[in-house]
Amino acid sequence: MSAWQDLVTAALMGTERASVPATVVPGLPLAADAPDIPFPNNPGNPVPEGRAPDDPAVLLLDRAALLTVARRGGRLADRVAPPPVPEPDQAPEVSPAAGRRLARILRGEYADLLTEWLTAAVTRGRRAPACLLPELLDRARRVTPADPELRRLAAEAGGSRARWLAALNPDWTFVTAHALADEDAWRLGSAAQRRGYLTALRARDPGAARELIAGSWAAAGPDERVMFVTVLAAGLSPADERLLEIALDHGNVRARKLAADLLAALPGSALAQRMAVRARGYLILHQGSRGTRLVAVPPAECDAAMRRDGIPSGVSARSTHLAGQAGLMLEVLARTPLRTWTVEFGRPPEQILALLSGGWAPVLFDGWALAAIAQRDQEWIAALINRALAGGRPGLLSAVGTLGQLARRADPALGAPGARPEPPPGASPVAEDAVRALRFRYHMLKELDHDSAG
Amino acid sequence: MAERWDRDRVLALAPDAPSTRAAQSLASGRAWPAAGARSGDGARSGDGARSGDGAPGALWGECRGSAASPYRTVVDLSGPAYRCSCPSRKFPCKHALALLLLWADGSVRDDEVGPPGWAAAWLAARAGRAQAGEPGEPKDQEAAARRAGQREARVASGLAELDRWLCGQARQGLAASQRAGYRHWDDIAARMVDAQAPGLAERLRALASVPHSGDGWDGRLLEEYALLHLLAVAYRRRAELPPPLRETVRSRIGFTLRQADVLACGTPVRDHWQVLARRDLEQDRIRTRRTWLRGRKTGRDALVLSFAPAGQVLDASLAVGTDADADLVFYPGAVPLRAVVLARHDVIEGGPPGGGTIAGLLASWAAALAADPWLDTWPAVLDVIPVHAPVRAVCDADGDAVPLHPDAGRCWTLFALSGGHPVTVAGEWTPRGLWPLTAWDQAGGILGVFGAVPL
Numbered sequence: 030m031s032a033w034q035d036l037v038t039a040a041l042m043g044t045e046r047a048s049v050p051a052t053v054v055p056g057l058p059l060a061a062d063a064p065d066i067p068f069p070n071n072p073g074n075p076v077p078e079g080r081a082p083d084d085p086a087v088l089l090l091d092r093a094a095l096l097t098v099a100r101r102g103g104r105l106a107d108r109v110a111p112p113p114v115p116e117p118d119q120a121p122e123v124s125p126a127a128g129r130r131l132a133r134i135l136r137g138e139y140a141d142l143l144t145e146w147l148t149a150a151v152t153r154g155r156r157a158p159a160c161l162l163p164e165l166l167d168r169a170r171r172v173t174p175a176d177p178e179l180r181r182l183a184a185e186a187g188g189s190r191a192r193w194l195a196a197l198n199p200d201w202t203f204v205t206a207h208a209l210a211d212e213d214a215w216r217l218g219s220a221a222q223r224r225g226y227l228t229a230l231r232a233r234d235p236g237a238a239r240e241l242i243a244g245s246w247a248a249a250g251p252d253e254r255v256m257f258v259t260v261l262a263a264g265l266s267p268a269d270e271r272l273l274e275i276a277l278d279h280g281n282v283r284a285r286k287l288a289a290d291l292l293a294a295l296p297g298s299a300l301a302q303r304m305a306v307r308a309r310g311y312l313i314l315h316q317g318s319r320g321t322r323l324v325a326v327p328p329a330e331c332d333a334a335m336r337r338d339g340i341p342s343g344v345s346a347r348s349t350h351l352a353g354q355a356g357l358m359l360e361v362l363a364r365t366p367l368r369t370w371t372v373e374f375g376r377p378p379e380q381i382l383a384l385l386s387g388g389w390a391p392v393l394f395d396g397w398a399l400a401a402i403a404q405r406d407q408e409w410i411a412a413l414i415n416r417a418l419a420g421g422r423p424g425l426l427s428a429v430g431t432l433g434q435l436a437r438r439a440d441p442a443l444g445a446p447g448a449r450p451e452p453p454p455g456a457s458p459v460a461e462d463a464v465r466a467l468r469f470r471y472h473m474l475k476e477l478d479h480d481s482a483g
Numbered sequence: 484m485a486e487r488w489d490r491d492r493v494l495a496l497a498p499d500a501p502s503t504r505a506a507q508s509l510a511s512g513r514a515w516p517a518a519g520a521r522s523g524d525g526a527r528s529g530d531g532a533r534s535g536d537g538a539p540g541a542l543w544g545e546c547r548g549s550a551a552s553p554y555r556t557v558v559d560l561s562g563p564a565y566r567c568s569c570p571s572r573k574f575p576c577k578h579a580l581a582l583l584l585l586w587a588d589g590s591v592r593d594d595e596v597g598p599p600g601w602a603a604a605w606l607a608a609r610a611g612r613a614q615a616g617e618p619g620e621p622k623d624q625e626a627a628a629r630r631a632g633q634r635e636a637r638v639a640s641g642l643a644e645l646d647r648w649l650c651g652q653a654r655q656g657l658a659a660s661q662r663a664g665y666r667h668w669d670d671i672a673a674r675m676v677d678a679q680a681p682g683l684a685e686r687l688r689a690l691a692s693v694p695h696s697g698d699g700w701d702g703r704l705l706e707e708y709a710l711l712h713l714l715a716v717a718y719r720r721r722a723e724l725p726p727p728l729r730e731t732v733r734s735r736i737g738f739t740l741r742q743a744d745v746l747a748c749g750t751p752v753r754d755h756w757q758v759l760a761r762r763d764l765e766q767d768r769i770r771t772r773r774t775w776l777r778g779r780k781t782g783r784d785a786l787v788l789s790f791a792p793a794g795q796v797l798d799a800s801l802a803v804g805t806d807a808d809a810d811l812v813f814y815p816g817a818v819p820l821r822a823v824v825l826a827r828h829d830v831i832e833g834g835p836p837g838g839g840t841i842a843g844l845l846a847s848w849a850a851a852l853a854a855d856p857w858l859d860t861w862p863a864v865l866d867v868i869p870v871h872a873p874v875r876a877v878c879d880a881d882g883d884a885v886p887l888h889p890d891a892g893r894c895w896t897l898f899a900l901s902g903g904h905p906v907t908v909a910g911e912w913t914p915r916g917l918w919p920l921t922a923w924d925q926a927g928g929i930l931g932v933f934g935a936v937p938l
Contacts, residue, residue, distance in 0.1 A: 033702070043656025084655035088660035091716075093709035098856040101914050102849035106841045112870050117905040131490070136509060137500075153789060157925065163895035191901045197871045281753045445556060461511070 033096050040093065044085040052367070054099045106304045115193045120156040127476040128158035135164045139469050141437065143168070147182035147476045156188040166191065178263075180204075181228055205462020214239075220253070225259050235264040243272050251281040260289040265291055270298045277337065293364035294403040300338050301366045307335070308365040311358060314374050314384075321380075323387040327354035328361065339364065355392050362396025367406050370397075378412035384417075389453045396429045402438050410439045414467075418460055437465040437470070444471025491581040495799050496563070506580035509546065512590055514550050516553075518544030519594030520586060539610070542586050543602035546578045547564065556582050557602040559609055566605050574795060623731035634679050634692020638736060639718065640890075646715040649708050657704055661694040682737030683768070686711065706914075710857055730815040731855050740814060741822055749812035751825050754778030756785065756809055757836050758801045758911040760920035761863060765793060772797040775862045775909065775920075776811070776822070777836060784862045785811055785822040803921055806833040817854040820862075833924035838866030838907040848912060863912040869894065869901050877908060877917060888916040900924050 033478070035050040122128070127150070134143050150157060157165055169183035184191055184204040195204035203221070214222040231238035242257045249257065258276055261269050269291070276288035277300075292300035313324045331340055340360045367378070374381055385393060401409035416431050442448060444467035493569040496906050497503040521541045539561030545553035548569070556567040556578040565579040573582075585591050598606060646672050652660070660667065671686040688709070693704045717724065717732045724732065764771045770793055776785040789798040801807060801824075808829040813819040848861050867877035870884065875894060878884035887894055891913075900906055910919040 037702045040653060040708075041656055041701050043658075044654050046656065084650060086650035087712075089653045090649060090709050090712035093705050094856070095711040097706040097709050098852055104848075104851040104914075106885060107876065109870055109876065109878045109884040111878065111882065112903055113866060118902075133490075137504075160896050160900045160922075162899040190899065192657045193902055194895070194899055198893075198895070260605060320720055322666060361856055461513075462508075465511070467507075 033100060035091065036093050036096060040089060042088055049085050049089045049092065052096055054095060057424075077297050092425075096396055100104050116189045118156065118189050120154050120188050122158050123150055124479065126479075127155075127473075128161065128475060130473050131161055131165075135161060135168060139466060142466075142473065144179055144182060144471065145437075145470070146473060146477075147179070147186045149474055151182060151185045155186075156190070157183075157478065162187050162191055162194055166198075166204065169202065170200055178228070181225060220256070223253075224260070226257050227256075228263070231260050231263050233417075235266065236268065239269060239272060243275075246272075246275065246279075251284070254284040255287065258284050258291065258383070262287075264292060264452060265294060265297055267297050271294060274299070277339075290403065293339065293400075294405075296366035296368060296404055301364065303334070303338060304340045304361060304364045305366055305369040308369060311361065311372055312370075316334050321384060322386065323384045323389075323393070325358065327358045329354070331357055341406065354390075358389075359392050359396045359399070362393065363403065364401035365400060367397065367404060367409050369402050378409045379415070382412055382416040385466060386398045395431050398435055402434055405438070407440045411434055411443055414439055414443065414463065416426055418464065432459055432463045433466060436466040439467060439470075441470045442472045443465070444468045487589065488583070488587050490584060492586050492802055493580065493587050495802075496575055496576070496583070496796055497580055498794065498796055502573055502575075502577050503578060505577035506584055509577055509581035510584035510588070514547055515544045515582065515591075516547065517594075518542070518582060518585065519598065520591045520593045521597060522593050522658060526871050532789050535797075539871050541598060541602070541606050542582050543598050544582050544591070545579065545583075548578075551577070553599055554578050554908075557598070558582060559606060559607050562609075628779070629731040634738075635681060638738075641675055641680050641683075642718050642736070644674060644678070645683060647713060649712045649715070652708060657701055659707075660704060661700075663694070665691045665751045667691070680736045682735050683711070683714070684737070684871070692869045713856060727815055727816040727818075727819075728854070731817040731857070734816060734821075735857050736796060745814050746812050746825055748815070751810035751812050752781060752783065753808075753810045753828075754779070754783070755806045756783050756811065757806050757833050758803050759836060759862065760911075761801075761803050762911065762918070762920055763797060768793040770795070770797055773860075773911075774801045775804075775911075776801070776866065777808070777862070779806065784820060785813070785847070786862070787811075787822055787824060798826075804833050806831040818851045818858060819876060835907050836864050836909065838864050840881060841865060841867070841877075841879045841885055842881065844885075844912060859913055861912045862909070863917055864907065864909045865917075866905050867905055868903060868905050869908075871898065871918055877919075880905070885912075886916040888913060891918045894919060897922055 032050065036052065039047040039049055123131070131146055133142060134146055147157070165183050165187065169180045172179050180203050186205060187194075191201075191204050197202035212226070215226040218226065227238055227241065230241065238260065244262070246254065248256065254276065257278070258273070261273065264309050272289045273292050276284050277292070280288060289300065292298045293304060295301060307328070310328050311328060313326060315324045317321050328335075335357075340357065370381055371377060382394075382397075394417075395411065398413050400406070401413060414432070414435050417435075494503055494506075497506065506576070519542070531905050537885075540561060542556075544556055546556060549552050550588050554567055556568040556569075556576075557563070558575075558579055563575075563583075565575040567576045567578045569576055569578055577794070597603065611853065661834060668691045671779040672684040675681070675684040675687060682896040690704065690707055693707065694700050696703065713731060714735055717728075718736060721729050721732060756778055759775045760779055761775070762773045764773070764837045770791045772791075774787045774789070776787060777783070787801060791797045805826075806829055808831060810825040813823050814821040836907045844863050844865060851858055851861055865877060865879060867879050869875070869877050869887075875887040876884045877887065896904070897908065897919050901924070904924075906908070907923040908917075908919050909921040910917050912918075
């Protein structure tokens with residue numbers, strides 16, 4: 030080792046200034062005596078024209094070559110203590126097919142379905158393939174503000190392997206933060222840890238989480254109130270209504286808006302009933318000589334009561350190009366219990382949708398689609414998708430959004446082969462994309478179901 | 484029945500990410516009203532039933548796009564090779580990729596009738612070219628010999644100049660190299676290009692980064708200079724070298740052998756070659772793919788190189804994790820490693836390779852270095868646990884460890900796959916550490932769900 034360092038030092042200074050140190054390789058004759066390395070076909074014999082080089086630079090390079098190869102070839106293994114044995118993984122990995130689909134999602138194909146894949150895997154007691162964990166954890170790390178749920182899900186789907194990995198990489202500490210969300214996290218933790226604790230509690234015991242929020246509401250700041258309402262979205266039930274009504278009157282703008290949206294998603298809530306009363310006046314079934322048609326009587330303006338119930342005055346937040354009466358109509362429909370229409374008109378969703386025509390059709394379609402998504406009404410979702418695919422163009426407002434959203438919330442069975450009409454030839458790319466998304470989700474969930482069945 | 488590829492194998496052919504996305508959205512049956520496949524078993528099984536055609540597997544289809552007439556796409560699966568009437572300059576284009584994806588999903592049926600005229604013509608032309616083989620021998624043997632002699636002379640004088648330059652460096656001292664710019668090495672590299680020694684030029688150009696490679700740069704630069712000096716001495720005295728070592732010296736300098744000559748001189752080695760690992764490199768706008776193989780019966784290691792201009796797709800026919808029943812012919816050399824595939828008989832599902840110990844790796848490396856002192860990359864297949872601290876390394880059951888290559892990145896996939904348990908790792912062993920390329924998870928003796936995981 031030191032012989033090599035001596036050579037390097039001499040080489041750094043140059044043979045004009047430094048002398049060339051002797052080198053010794055165990056098992057070989059002294060390099061100084063055998064400047065020419067014997068070649069295999071004449072071992073040990075000095076090569077005929079071989080002579081000790083007079084030039085110290087040549088001598089230096091000769092010896093360096095000898096030592097380089099000797100050091101490389103003679104390298105010994107390092108010794109390390111074996112690493113600690115990790116805790117065993119409880120949950121089994123998903124099947125290869127499900128794993129390959131997760132890889133496709135992580136690489137950008139239907140990237141928005143990641144949450145659904147993870148939720149489905151976690152509820153089936155399966156974990157993500159180990160070799161995809163670095164990609165999964167990096168993805169979850171990047172989404173900080175947008176989707177804290179993704180971090181929790183990634184940590185859960187990653188299992189003990191993810192915790193083991195996170196201990197090696199400071200970028201992934203959120204994995205252990207989620208794993209250690211106990212009551213200390215709630216009392217002493219950061220905003221993210223409090224949120225993690227509350228989310229986990231909500232998943233375990235929705236009522237307990239509701240009590241905790243109700244007791245903490247008065248003292249909470251605006252950001253925390255927003256967080257509270259967001260947490261309530263998971264496992265929403267009529268029991269949450271009283272708390273949400275408090276938020277409607279005593280929250281900041283964002284908390285109020287979120288609370289109103291959640292109340293609208295509870296078809297039995299007082300807000301939903303108020304909305305139904307309004308909406309019934311805006312849509313009338315007209316039986317005339319030319320047949321049955323839907324007549325729209327849009328609201329004239331957004332009054333204070335509507336604003337309290339979460340209807341944005343001015344430009345609709347959902348579709349920026351839709352203002353005025355059409356925007357108001359859309360917002361009211363989006364919050365109206367869908368049962369209102371089947372009862373009011375005495376028809377099932379498909380027949381109501383078949384009445385759509387004229388300039389209001391796209392507004393009504395989108396309003397109902399938003400309501401169906403919020404209320405998770407599968408009957409309406411299926412009817413809306415079938416109408417959009419079979420009926421040519423329903424005239425979608427937000428060309429990309431609505432149908433794609435429906436396809437992502439629909440019962441995945443709708444994606445089974447032959448379960449719904451094929452889009453007609455020349456269908457829009459939006460319709461094609463919706464069909465592909467449905468099919469993707471159908472296979473995705475079938476793979477995971479198959480896992481837990483096997 | 485031609486074995487259907489899986490999606491990953493298809494997508495590995497995509498020249499870039501936009502092509503992948505475009506192909507995925509085109510891969511629906513509705514976009515391909517007319518598509519068919521021909522299975523390629525005639526050539527493979529040799530049972531006589533279909534040996535009459537002996538044609539390789541192929542796909543064809545017409546893709547409805549924005550243009551008035553559909554695009555016509557043909558894929559020859561044996562290459563794979565592609566032909567499409569679309570104006571895209573990408574290769575393969577999105578249509579060819581989409582057709583392959585559709586086929587991988589099982590949505591393209593075998594067509595008993597065979598390809599339509601427009602596809603059959605191209606496929607037949609390809610088959611004809613393949614049989615005709617490479618263009619003929621140089622006609623004028625004498626002129627060729629004269630040219631070869633001229634080149635030997637030019638290389639000899641180039642190497643003498645290089646050795647003088649190296650001695651000059653040793654005389655003045657290496658300390659100045661840290662302040663030297665790229666020109667310092669580019670100039671001497673350019674003179675090696677003139678001397679028709681491109682292998683040396685490449686090695687010299689790569690040296691420019693060594694003085695800025697952190698601690699120990701001086702030692703690494705001296706190693707490289709010393710090995711170049713050794714190469715110059717070896718070439719000067721090539722007449723005394725045993726023929727295999729002479730071939731090694733010539734190939735390091737940059738003499739290339741024509742593939743036809745390699746095939747003509749070498750003895751084919753037939754084996755079930757496990758495709759262990761693959762590494763792609765790009766330098767001077769040339770992409771190089773190194774594919775490492777190991778024979779299940781012979782235990783021999785082999786390295787198959789393929790090249791492509793930057794931006795083009797490399798040969799993907801040897802898929803990591805599979806076994807290829809093939810005849811390989813090795814290039815001559817003191818440590819015959821580089822090989823060319825002479826004939827491929829079958830592709831077999833590959834199990835994980837048997838991993839060795841670190842002591843075994845270091846012993847085989849020492850033996851190889853004794854025969855070829857310039858060797859700087861050696862195939863490694865190890866049963867090891869990755870460890871993270873104090874440096875990233877792998878250790879085996881005996882407690883022996885070697886570091887991971889400092890430039891190999893953080894290797895998170897390797898750590899994730901292992902989770903502290905032993906895995907089988909295939910990679911390249913170098914003087915600076917192990918560059919891991921593929922891993923197999925062997926918990927409970929069961930292969931990891933992904934089979935071979937490229938790292």
